[in-house]
Amino acid sequence: MDSAVLLDLLGNENRRRILRLLATKPCYVTEISEYLDVSPKAVIDHLRKLEEAGLIESTTDDQRRKYFRITRSLRLEVSVSPYGFGAKSAYPAKSSLDMSGRCPHLSIELPDGPSIGPTTDLADLADEFSRLQDLDRELSLAQRWVQGRVEDILSRIDDRLGTEADSRFFAAVLAALIETNGTPAAVADEVGARERTVADALSRLADVGVVAHETGSDDGHDRYRIR
Numbered sequence: 693m694d695s696a697v698l699l700d701l702l703g704n705e706n707r708r709r710i711l712r713l714l715a716t717k718p719c720y721v722t723e724i725s726e727y728l729d730v731s732p733k734a735v736i737d738h739l740r741k742l743e744e745a746g747l748i749e750s751t752t753d754d755q756r757r758k759y760f761r762i763t764r765s766l767r768l769e770v771s772v773s774p775y776g777f778g779a780k781s782a783y784p785a786k787s788s789l790d791m792s793g794r795c796p797h798l799s800i801e802l803p804d805g806p807s808i809g810p811t812t813d814l815a816d817l818a819d820e821f822s823r824l825q826d827l828d829r830e831l832s833l834a835q836r837w838v839q840g841r842v843e844d845i846l847s848r849i850d851d852r853l854g855t856e857a858d859s860r861f862f863a864a865v866l867a868a869l870i871e872t873n874g875t876p877a878a879v880a881d882e883v884g885a886r887e888r889t890v891a892d893a894l895s896r897l898a899d900v901g902v903v904a905h906e907t908g909s910d911d912g913h914d915r916y917r918i919r
Contacts, residue, residue, distance in 0.1 A: 695779035698768050701745055706730060707738050711762065714748060718761035771839070775846045775860055798834075852900055861885070865893050866918060869903065874915035 702708055706728055713719060713727050721739070725732045739760055742748045749763040770779045846859040853862060861883070868882035880890040894916045898905045906915045 695768065695781045697745065698766075698781055699770070699779055701741060701747075702768070704738070706734070707742060710735070710738055710742065711747070714760060714762050718751075718759040720757050720759050724760070773839075773843055775843060852902065853896065857896075862893060862897065865890060865897070866902070869916060869918055874906075874917050875913045876916075877913075879916075 702711075709728055710724055713724060719727075721732050721735050724739070725735045728735065739748065739750075743750065743760075746764060747762060747766075748760050750758050750760050752758050765784050766781055767784070768779065768781045771777065846863060849859040849862055850857065853859070864883045865879055868879040872878035872882050876887050876891040876894060879894065880887040883890065894903060894905070897903045898916065902919060903916045904919050906917065
């Protein structure tokens with residue numbers, strides 16, 4: 693689902709309260725109306741929008757009473773900083789996803805123990821739940837640490853180049869120099885920008901002494917390298 697749509701949808705406090713309630717149990721309109729202290733008509737309108745977005749669904753019981761419940765799980769992340777604004781949404785990965793080799797910068801230790809299946813004891817399920825909660829907290833802390841380091845690096849680039857510079861772009865250019873042969877064309881391809889724009893950025897980085905400009909190479913192409 694588009695992150696902008698989610699932000700607009702969840703920007704309403706009553707819709708957030710509805711989801712908070714439905715996260716505890718399925719409810720019918722009158723229950724939700726009493727919980728929110730708003731009219732059933734307003735509740736129905738909120739439920740319709742949540743249902744159209746695919747976040748909830750309804751079922752009818754034997755008394756023809758319609759119950760609503762959350763139908764899918766997703767994660768919405770919003771990042772606001774002096775260096776950018778972004779929002780992204782993602783659905784949980786399947787439990788069968790093989791994490792080995794997918795996160796080279798992250799080491800997740802999976803202790804030996806019984807595999808989780810239909811016949812797993814409740815005690816083992818509770819133990820696994822507790823372990824994953826701990827992991828979630830650690831990942832959240834690691835994410836905050838990474839964000840802090842990223843902003844520190846971008847701030848340092850600002851100090852060198854001036855606050856009017858696009859520090860994220862210059863950081864990407866410098867990273868691309870490490871991964872490529874250092875020609876403006878190769879760097880431009882790596883960062884997904886026009887070669888002329890990248891060449892101007894490299895020239896500016898050379899002017900402040902961050903990179904070295906090498907001319908007259910064997911193949912006739914100018915190259916840059918980090919000093």
